[in-house]
Amino acid sequence: MRRRDFLQLSGAGIGGLMLSSIPVLGNPISVEQLLEPRADAATKKRLADIALNAARSKGATYTDVRIGRYLQQYLFTREQKVQNVVNAESYGVGIRVLANGTWGFAATSTLTPDGIARCAETAVAIAKANARLQTEPVQLAPQKGVGEVTWKTPIQKNAFEIPVGQKIDLLMKVNKAAMDNGAAFVTSNLFFVNEQKYLASSDGSYIDQDIHRVWPTFTASAVDRTTGKFKTRDALSSPMGMGYEYLDGLASEKIQAPGGLVGYRNAYDMVEDATLAAKQVKQKLTAKSVQPGKYDLVLDPNHLGLTIHESVGHPLELDRVLGYEANYAGTSFATLDKWKAKNFNYGSKLVNIVADKTQPYTLGTVGYDDEGVPAKQWDLIKDGVLVNYQAIRDQVHIIGEKESQGCCYADNWSSVQFQRMPNVSLKAGTEKRSVFDMIKGVEKGIYIIGRGSYSIDQQRYNFQFGGQLFYEIKNGELVGMLDDVAYQSNTQEFWNSCAQLCDQDDYRTFGSFFDGKGQPAQVSAVSHGSPTTRFNGVNVINTGRKI
Known part of the structure; x- marks a missing residue:
């Protein structure tokens, strides 16, 4: 498994992002595979204990083990065309240790008992090699273990369970609303991330977390055909630690100020914002x-x-x-x-x-x-x-x-x-x-x-x-x-x-x-x-x- 894959946007506008590419950490998978479960908490605990024991046997004084499954779904559109849909998964384990007062780290996608034990031993070997150059030992603040606990982002709708067709329909409505109200060009995008992270440490913690994030965004452009001058306006959305409920717009608390609508709180009406953006971007041409x-x-x-x-x-x-x-x-x-x-x-x-x-x-x-x-x-x-x-x-x-x-x-x-x-x-x-x-x-x-x-x-x-x-x-x-x-x-x-x-x-x-x-x-x-x-x-x- 490659450590980094990057999706080149091929000119797709990501409003205000200031990036030439969007990081995709993982390998392409199908939509169906996004929803398939991996190992349960009990299996992860057994694998983590193998790493903890292997590291301790080689001389580690502290170890933490992160078994992670990272899911991403990104959708890109322009006007009435779909440019790309990306579904990606990254799954593996990272092991960090302290040995001889120095950090060592190793990672592997081979989640077998032997693969994890070898990874832990490698992390200890790296720490000991680093220790030869260390002038001051690491001072690690104490942290009491929390035992076996779970934490989840309190979502109402898992964005990965919403059909891709429904998400594309939303983006097409966004683009149409912008074009119908005066935008010459429009790109719109949806970003969904799910981090399924299991952390075990020699402190006595076994922490299972399920973290969700969502970001809807667009850029609407207007052009003065006579002068060639153009202006843009990006979405007034905010990325959130929520599920697909953020995009329903049903419970959006609209923020009004002099000049009209300026934002939303806890839910977002993407079509309404695109409509307003198109009107405002035309005004920017003559501002x-x-x-x-x-x-x-x-x-x-x-x-x-x-x-x-x-x-x-x-x-x-x-x-x-x-x-x-x-x-x-x-x-x-x-x-x-x-x-x-x-x-x-x-x-x-x-x-x-x-x-x-x-x-x-x-x-x-x-x-x-x-x-x-x-x-x-x-x-x-x-x-x-x-x-x-x-x-x-x-x-x-x-x-x-x-x-x-x-x-x-x-x-x-x-x-x-x-x-x-x-x-x-x-x-x-x-x-x-x-x-x-x-x-x-x-x-x-x-x-x-x-x-x-x-x-x-x-x-x-x-x-x-x-x-x-x-x-x-x-x-x-x-x-x-x-x-x-x-x-x-x-x-x-x-x-x-x-x-x-x-x-x-x-x-x-x-x-x-x-x-x-x-x-x-x-x-x-x-x-x-x-x-x-x-x-x-x-x-x-x-x-x-x-x-």
Whole structure:
């Protein structure tokens, strides 16, 4: 079995994804095989015990065994054509050990007693070889075993049980709705992931988890045939830790703001969003180009989530702070001296940002991480001050913690687990405030919806962000659509300009379905929640050629 297969999209538009290909971790299988069960928990426990015993007999002082079945179904369409349907499965075991104070890892798709025992022995041999170069032994935070437990994403409808024809019909309706309302081109896509993960460790844990994620998305384009100018608008959906019920649209809580519909919560009407997108993308063709300058920005959660991801989520990963992670998107400006000072103003006093692996319906929510640590929530920024990082079992001693924060993850059984971003979210305001109320208080500003292009430096400090939709605010009212908008700032300046938050009624999540990190590269899925938030006096530039 190959460790990585990649699906080339052949030009299919994946709105805002910034990837030339979508990772498919596994081998092609039929739709029917997606629903066929593999080994039950009792069989996995027997196989895991073989690995644990084999590793211990060769000198391992700690072992964890991950038996994983990773299922993916991806559907791609354009206008009224189906471009591709991908069904993939990856199944095998990854074994990680500590021997002579050093990590070793090996993986195999040969899930027989002999194959697993040999894999465990190989992992120990690798650890002992690595130990010759180790200058400091690994300090692994203790973790009490939890025994035999199970955890499942609380889905109502398993997306893999929904017929492919029904899913294609939905995408065709989405595309038709966009075309009927003025889009010249449209691509639409559905991504479904199911991780069936069994973790056993020498701590005494046997954890069986069934994790589901879903992401519906599209990109609608409009073209001015006279000038050749074109504009796009991506879906306002968010990837979710849910089943197919997210796509029913029946229980969608629609979020309204000045200018109309801006999002959904806990269910999503993809056809309605495509209809609106087509109308809006036509308006973008004639939108006024922005005048550069200082503006108060009102940022919708579907936009602000990406800014949180890049300027808070990544720089507070402890491996970046320590320089362990550098080649893939850089290190971090938020160094240990700033945390130790206990007074580093990451943002204004309104900024309270938490890491959370327990929030319902989000991408990063699980029962236990890939080291067997129960999911939890903890503060990263409290009242604007940097108070903590994201760390795993072999890192937490560096920041004086006694137990892991539970944010270790591997994207496949064949990948070694390492620190990955949990859900990182901005808490809502405590005062009752709607988007309408917030906009009424802005004299000169821009209301931004949806994620766009972005750029951030190697220390996660200086950045630039665009968006999908931009509305000019004058004297507390929206006065029209703008174009060519991007804002520039640095992380500390930006978060210290945070001046106002909507309350919990406006709180929504944004998600990143394919967040890359590490070498060899791995992907993970993570959500970022926030209310609509106001930032004062932010520098806005014009990204177009003409003003």
